Amino acid sequence: MAEIFPRLWRYCLVLTRNKDNANDLAQAACERALEKADKFKTGTHLDRWVFRIAQRIWLNELRSQAVRRGGGLVSVDDVDVPDTKTDTETNIYASQVLKxxxxxxxxxxxxxxxxxxxxxxxxxxxxVLDIPIGTVMSRLAAARGRISKRMDREGTGSE
Structure with a gap:
């Protein structure tokens, strides 16, 4: 579980957009996974199972508290993204894409x-999301289109 936790936390951060809520959600997902360990099917992917647990917990939270969002959103500048590139221009562009x-x-x-x-x-x-594969593809295409349009409009996209 230790090797999955950083990825799980990152997923929870994307869901909640709040560091404290991401911490709580990741911890709750781990606790639930431990409680329901007997339901895990050997030979399947543990990460997908735990991500799905986190998503279900989050959706239940949203359903039970209609107004869950508000203050405390995480700025992209405050998120620790590992710097694996030495090229400054690449890092700047990656930061813009992340924003x-x-x-x-x-x-x-x-x-x-x-x-x-x-x-x-x-x-x-x-x-993980319990949706059709076509919906995933559609969401990704829409996301790519939005990012591309905004970056081209701001003059940061590739020519």
Whole structure:
């Protein structure tokens, strides 16, 4: 579970957009996974199972508290993103893309995180989100289109 936790926390941050809520949600998902460990099917992917648990907990929270959002949103500048590139221009561009991702509607933002950041296949992301694979593909296409338009409009896109 330790190797999954950073990815789980990042997923929870995308869901909640709040560091404290992400911490709480990730912890709750881990606790629920431990409580329901007997329901985990050996041979399946633990990360997908735990991500799905986190999503269900979050959706239940949203349903029980219609006004869950508000203050305390995380600025993209405050999120610790590992700097794996030495090229400053690449890092600046990646930061701009990340800011655009955070501006996406929640459904698109979550699909982008699962597929492009966490590396899930479209099928696996669809299973985590409990939606058809075509919906994942549609959300990703819409997200790419929005990001591209905004970055081209701001003059930061590729020519």
């Amino acid at each position: 655009e991702v955070y501006l996406l509607p929640e459904a698109q933002r979550i699909a982008v995180l699962l597929v492009y950041v966490e590396g899930f296949s479209y099928k696996d992301a669809a299973q």
